[in-house]
Amino acid sequence: MSVLEQKTFIAAIPPFDRLLEADLERMVQSVDIAYFKTGEYLIPAGRVPDHLFIVIKGLVHELSDEEKVSVYTKQDSFNPLALIENSNSNAFVAQEETICYLVPKVVFLNILHRNKSFENFYYQDLTARLNDLIEQRNSKEVASFMVARIEDAYIQPPVFVDAQVSIAEAVKLMREQKVMALLIKRDQDVGIMTDTDVSNHVVLKRVPIDAAVGDIATYRLIGAKIDDFLFNANLLMTRNSIKHLIIYDRENQIAGILDQVDLLSYFSTHSHLIAVQIERATTTEQLKKASQTLVSMIQSLYSRGVKVRFISQLVGELNKKIFEKLYQLIAPPELLANSCLLVMGSEGREEQILKTDQDNAIILRDGFEYPDLPKLTQSLTEILIDFGYPPCPGKIMVSNPFWCKSLKAFQDQMYDWVDQPNEEALMNLAIFYDAQAIAGDTSLLAAVKNYLYKLLNDNLIFFSSFARPTLAFETPLSWFEGFIVEKNEHKDELDMKKGGIFPIVHGVRSLALEHRLTCTNTIERIKVLRDKGVLDKDFAIELIEAFAFMISIRLDAELKKVNLNQDYDNYIKPDALNKLERDLLKDSFKIVNEFKKFITHHFRLNMVS
Template sequence: MSIQDQEAFLSNIHPFQVLTPGQMSLCIQHMDIAYYPKDTILISPEKIPNHFFIIIKGSVYEYSADNVVVMDYESEDSFDSNSLIYGKCSNTFRVNEELICYEIEKNTFLNLIEKNQQFKDYFLKDLVNKIQSLKDKEYTSQLSSFMIAKVEDTLIHEACIVEENTKLIDAIQKSMEYKTSTIIIKKASGEYGIITDSLLKVKVLLEGRDLDIPVESIAIFPLLTVNNDDYLFEALTILIKKNIKRIGVTNSKGEMIGILEQIDVLSHFANHSYVVDSKIKKAKNVEDLKSASKDLINIIKSLHAKGVKVNHISNLIGQLNTKVYQKLYNLVLPKELRNDACLIVMGSEGRNEQIIKTDQDNALVVRDDVDVEQYRPYMQEITKHLIDFGYPPCEGNIMVSNPFWCKNVKEYKAETVRWIEAPDMQNYMDLAIFFDSFAVAGDKELLINLKDNLFNKLHDKDVFMAYFARATLAFDTPTTISNFMTKTHFIDIKKAAVFPIVQGIRSLALRERIRETTTVKRIKILEEKKILEKDKAAELLEAFDVVNTLRLKSQLEDIQAGKKINNEIDTHSLGKIERDLLKDSFKIVIEFKKFINYVFKIDKIS
């Protein structure tokens, strides 16, 4: 192989592409090609290598001390920097298939680490930062303002701020000097409020009030804010969720530094989400709403193509889905019935994690002493419309059209008793789905009351919680990917990685009485409560993002090809870096399963 061929090969191996031409030349000068037959031990606790290995052809398995395969290495994979850097290794690396590889001399490798900071950072980083580095490499070509733009990167309007006791006439005069129609009010407590033109029309002109009144008497408190260092996409999500046109911007000290206008955010992104949001709001009948909901898939495709993180996509789509449900509820139900019930979404919809419409999990909670039967025809209609909108029916019939999921508070309370006192797999899953419920329309207090009741029933139920958490271990997570690459080459990513994280975190959240439903926010709360260590929480967040990104990519490809959507990913279609990301994510999931087993003492139950 020529020097040019060697350089071309190395340039495709992360992070060798960060080497300078001189460093690359040095690397090639001290690099040889080697051959090893099957079962050759390359590295072990007793055999520390003098070379850094990069596979050209063949494969190598890494075994733990108890002889379990923990990682597989194939073409373009490299190993083992740690044994060279630290001079020790607790695992064993054995050739699985005849190996042809490059060997870089130890001293040369260590020299490159000292001379190139980016190269050094990659090999000395922890697993979380390594995953982030790989993701940056994989998606650099897709990075756009969607993914990296911060609030401070867009237009922030200077805020016209007045004290709470300022006369309205004086505040209006000041706003004219600032050439703005928005007045920000600051209380002595540090809380901020807002007065807009529309508020002046309603509270002053129409009510005939005097302009000498203090601004606090008509202002709206509190003013929603974002930090100037927050992602701009997060600000867009809040604007859409809250149906507002502007939001305050604060610095790290919580001080107001300006106003972010919806129009400026939209012009920055120039995406279709605001159009869909407006269509949902303006929908006058079911057909209008159907048209709006059909546009969601185009938003998903656009955001994914532009490199938006899957968590941001799910948040935005979740908000829009919620608005579809709210609007449909109000279109179908007579006004006199709406406030005596609460429409809820559950499962992945309740966790705000269903991006592609794969099924619907929903229910209705009716106030006690109100006739549930009068709601049933309307619930049948809602299910029918949702199916027509493209929300597939739930295979388990977990829908409002099913009488089991349409009843009053008292009946649901009796149901939770049965789930806990007579546990079986179906009851565990019903409880899990219900625990993830989120109120989308009607009287939300009905659901809050039910969850309070559920938390109280679970007090001192350690054995139940152990059985509940055991579902985390229900599916195998591959220790290697190579067996899938050579056999079925398909991995059900939901069973292998998504579900174990969701169920394990859900179990911890249930035990800790955490009301938040999204997995990402649950992880952050568990970290704050010291249930999860900071590093473990960070690892789970990264792994969750990786596996959901790969799942979404595969599902969008299925849609493009006209195939039925599922949770399988084709490992043959994965690029080198995607495969590395998946390997590292599986490693995190496997460790998390061990953690859940230990915390809930699952191995102590039959």
């Protein structure tokens, strides 16, 4: 390998990508290359190494008392902390023929102390190292996609007209100014009129062109700040089914209008097209086609470095639109007016990214009856299965009469779950607490939840029982910080949901229920609990980052299985992760353990059986 090849190889590995040119040159000039046979010790236990090892080829296991605690493959480096602290207790053994660069200790430490950014890498907290991982994964893609702000796009200058101006004059002005929207001044209010408004009112509703433009304007403006991210602008447009966004400057004055077409010059995910497909669907087959494009959109967003929490938000909005549209397509007007369709579980929390089991329900207005309801709910379940949403093994679906009943029946059910909190009751209550109203009369869900909040009191035994499942599964991290993996059909894999994601979801849900929070998303709940002083500010940040990272790791594994046409699940293989990812996963599991201790203390789980 030439000096240039060595330099290119090392420079591509974090944190060596932070080195100045002169330091990188010095490191490359000083390295040796060493070969190790299978079973050979690179660093025996108890010996402080003389070099930093960078794996060129092969596989190395780090052992603590003969237990594997870490794995190193191509482009991984070890053991920098042994050089920094001048101590080492673990052994490093080649599991196959291995070739490494050896960087002399004196050279490594000299560069470390001269380069603050390089040094900080080895002392970062979880949040900072997660950001490094994102940079490592996405580099230039992230800069162009996630960092782009609204001010980077073309913003149509604001064109104002008085509300008394005729529609004909307003349309003429739009043509002259070459704009697709005008801002309408009516007394102290400002509204917007778009080309779509003209079509809807003049062409379809036969409003005279001499009528005042203010009569067809919309005065509920939806906007964003000019220094906000374009991705958030896209999310706002998708959530509200709009094509124009009012943009405010830093002094909160209207700076102009962001048109969807201009925003899309920064996007190639086609999320807007999916939303349009959903909106325009007139048959379930058309809606199915829209739902089937979600996976490719998710893959595109993830490959571009969009944070998983933002992907889940966007997917959540699109999923809600799909469910809402489907219900509108198959339910007659009288049912829509007297019922509320809910999504629950991960869908209700907007944390479902790839399609998983259905969790849905219908609340009916008291006294309302619809004879064909069983047939309609069965059809709804079957159509969703056809769309790719698997049936729930526990039958938590609208086709099950238990999850399709009147407001009073649901309120009675709340009373029973709280009054007799057995395992099944608490599980059902947890699922329902995450519910979001999707279609129909949303006040019906609000009525049930408000009734639930009134039932709850400061009953320690109830809340302790509700919170206990947080501890149901062991964290797959040993005392020696090695991963505890399966030995059955999922050999060498671990379950991310049981091991890390569920304890955070349910622990946070328990705290949220105790404080009667109305938000359903786990990260939003953490933020509210932090603001209320329930969670320490710094720990809340760590908890959010650990949760987001574990979901990201799971999504990465799921998408790889999708690409191989395999069924995706909650399992990941730790040995398939790179060194930074493995370290971050271990840190995330440590956060999970700390959170379990907090929940145990907060709800006194060690005192209540």
